[in-house]
Amino acid sequence: MLITDSGGQQAPARPPTGQSAGTHASASRNRNGQRRLAYGQLTALVLKHMHTRPHLDFSPYELAKALGRSHGTIRRTLLRLAETGTVTRTRQRPARFRITT
Structure with a gap:
């Protein structure tokens, strides 16, 4: 079955059998268009940034x-790091964290 769009072009109504509409190159990108990070890479980025400024407290x-x-993903990462003692939560509200030295 074909569907005609406003420009007169025809396209299949559904993806061919065995293909999903969501499987394409953009699946490896986030909403901002950045590449998705592999497992553990966000933690490494957060720690690297905090290590360069060990005297500062950061909010998510x-x-x-x-x-x-x-910021939601950063917050979850910081809470997980605080549980392990890698960072210290210096303030509850608003939440602030500092690298543990």
Whole structure:
């Protein structure tokens, strides 16, 4: 079955059998168009940034802006690092973290 668009072009109504509409090259990119990070790479980026400024406290939002990543994902990473003692939570609200030296 073909569908005709406003420009008179015809296209299949569904992807061919065995193919999913969501499987294409952009699946390896996030909403901002950046490449998705492999497992553990975000943690490494966060720690690298914090190690370069060990005297500063960071909010998840500040780190997200600096690294160009989602603040929610950064926050979850920081909470996980705080559980292991790699970073210290210096303030509850608003949440702030510092690298443990």
